[in-house]
Amino acid sequence: MTQDERKEGIKGMANPGRYGIERVAYWLMRLSGLGLLGYFVAHIYETSNILRGQVGWDEFLDLTQTTEGHLFLTLVIGMCVFHTVNGIRVMLGHGGVGVGKPARPDYPYDPASQNYRHKIGIYSAILLAAVAMMYGLAVMFGE
Amino acid sequence: MAQVSSIADEQTSTPLSSSKSITLKIARYNPEHDESSKFMEFSIPYEKWTTVLEAILEVKKHFDHSVAVRYSCRQATCGSCGMIINGKPRLACFTKISELNSDIVTVEPMNNFPIIRDLAVKFERLFDSHQKIKPYLIRDDSELEADAKEFLQSPQELEQYIQFANCIKCGLCNSACPTMATDSSFVGPQALAQAYRYVADSRDKGKDSRLKIIDDSHGIWRCHFAGSCSQVCPKGVDPAMGIQLLRGYLLGFRS
Structure with missing residues (x-):
C-alpha cells in the first residue's frame, strides 16, 4: 500500500471514536468475531485432547481452572453475548428494519438510519455482555 | 503575473482581519517527488463565519500559492472541496472554523483516494x-x-x-x-x-x-x-x- 493510495487501513478501524457509537459497535463486532473464531479453533484443539484419554483430557481442562483461564473464559462470554445481540441488530438493519424511511432531509441532516432504535440495540448489546461477564466472574471466582 | 494576482484577488471575498486566529496545519505531499506527507503551519485570523476553505485560500493568497486544493462553488453544491478536517471528512466550504472549537485546524486529503497533490485527490x-x-x-x-x-x-x-x-x-x-x-x-x-x-x-x-x-x-x-x-x-x-x-x-x- 503506497502513500499515493492513502488507504486508511486497519488504523481506520482502530480509531472508532470519530464516528460515534455505531462505529464503536462495528469495531467491537469485528474484534469479537475474530476472538470467537480464535476460540472456536482453540476449542477444537481442546476437545481433540479427549483422544489422549481421561488423563490427557483432565490435564488440559485444568488449564481453564486457573485465574488466567477464568479471565479468558469471561472474555469469551462477553464476546459471545455482544456478537449475538449486536449481530441480531445488524441483521435486522440489513433487511431494512429500523433504518427509517426515505424523506427530504432537513439541516443539520441527522441521518435517520442512525436512530435511537439502533443506538438502544448497541447499548443493550454492550450492557448484556457486561452483565454476562459479571455473572461468569461470579460463578467462576465465587466458589 | 497579473493573471496570478487577479486569481488570488478572486479567491477570498472577505478580508480576514480578526483578532482571533488559529493555527492551520496543511498536509503537503507531491507523489512525484515526496516520500511522505508533511505539515506546514500557518497562523490565520478568522471571524465567526470564516470557513476552512477561506482559511486555505488566505494561505494561498498571502503565504504559499502552491498549496493544491480543489474548489468551485463554495456553497456545498459542487462537491469539490472534500478533505479531512481535524480527523473527519468534511467539505471545507461547509465547515466554519468557529464550529470546530479548536485552536489548531488540521487539513489533510481525503482517505481512500489517491492523491494528486496536497489536498487534491483523484476521483x-x-x-x-x-x-x-x-x-x-x-x-x-x-x-x-x-x-x-x-x-x-x-x-x-x-x-x-x-x-x-x-x-x-x-x-x-x-x-x-x-x-x-x-x-x-x-x-x-x-x-x-x-x-x-x-x-x-x-x-x-x-x-x-x-x-x-x-x-x-x-x-x-x-x-x-x-x-x-x-x-x-x-x-x-x-x-x-x-x-x-x-x-x-x-x-x-x-x-
Whole structure:
C-alpha cells in the first residue's frame, strides 16, 4: 500500500471514536468475531485432547481452572453475548428494519438510519455482555 | 503575473482581519517527488463565519500559492472541496472554523483516494463506480418513441428516492467508510446509495440489471452497516439507509 493510495487501513478501524457509537459497535463486532473464531479453533484443539484419554483430557481442562483461564473464559462470554445481540441488530438493519424511511432531509441532516432504535440495540448489546461477564466472574471466582 | 494576482484577488471575498486566529496545519505531499506527507503551519485570523476553505485560500493568497486544493462553488453544491478536517471528512466550504472549537485546524486529503497533490485527490474510481451502477433511468426504447413525453410520478413515489438524489459526489462517504479503508475493490457507499436512488424510482425499469451489478463479493455484501458514511454526508443523503433498503430487495424483504 503506497502513500499515493492513502488507504486508511486497519488504523481506520482502530480509531472508532470519530464516528460515534455505531462505529464503536462495528469495531467491537469485528474484534469479537475474530476472538470467537480464535476460540472456536482453540476449542477444537481442546476437545481433540479427549483422544489422549481421561488423563490427557483432565490435564488440559485444568488449564481453564486457573485465574488466567477464568479471565479468558469471561472474555469469551462477553464476546459471545455482544456478537449475538449486536449481530441480531445488524441483521435486522440489513433487511431494512429500523433504518427509517426515505424523506427530504432537513439541516443539520441527522441521518435517520442512525436512530435511537439502533443506538438502544448497541447499548443493550454492550450492557448484556457486561452483565454476562459479571455473572461468569461470579460463578467462576465465587466458589 | 497579473493573471496570478487577479486569481488570488478572486479567491477570498472577505478580508480576514480578526483578532482571533488559529493555527492551520496543511498536509503537503507531491507523489512525484515526496516520500511522505508533511505539515506546514500557518497562523490565520478568522471571524465567526470564516470557513476552512477561506482559511486555505488566505494561505494561498498571502503565504504559499502552491498549496493544491480543489474548489468551485463554495456553497456545498459542487462537491469539490472534500478533505479531512481535524480527523473527519468534511467539505471545507461547509465547515466554519468557529464550529470546530479548536485552536489548531488540521487539513489533510481525503482517505481512500489517491492523491494528486496536497489536498487534491483523484476521483476517477468514484466516478467509475458511479457509472457502473447505471445512474440513469432505464426504459424500453419503444416507450421513449411513443407520443407520451413524460413519465408521470406521484409525490409519494418521489419521496421514495428524492433524498438520495441530493448526492453531490463529494466522496466524503467513501472516505469515512471502514470497508473502503481495506478493500480496494469495494464499490463504495456513494455508488450503492445511487443504485438505490434509481431502483426506488417508479419510472425506472432497470432494477434487475442494477441488482445484478451490486450482487457481487465486492458489492453490497461488503457493507457492514457502520453508518459512518451517513454521519459525514453534507447533504443528508444517508447512504447507510439506502444500502440497507437496497439489500432488502436482494434478501426478498422488498419488491
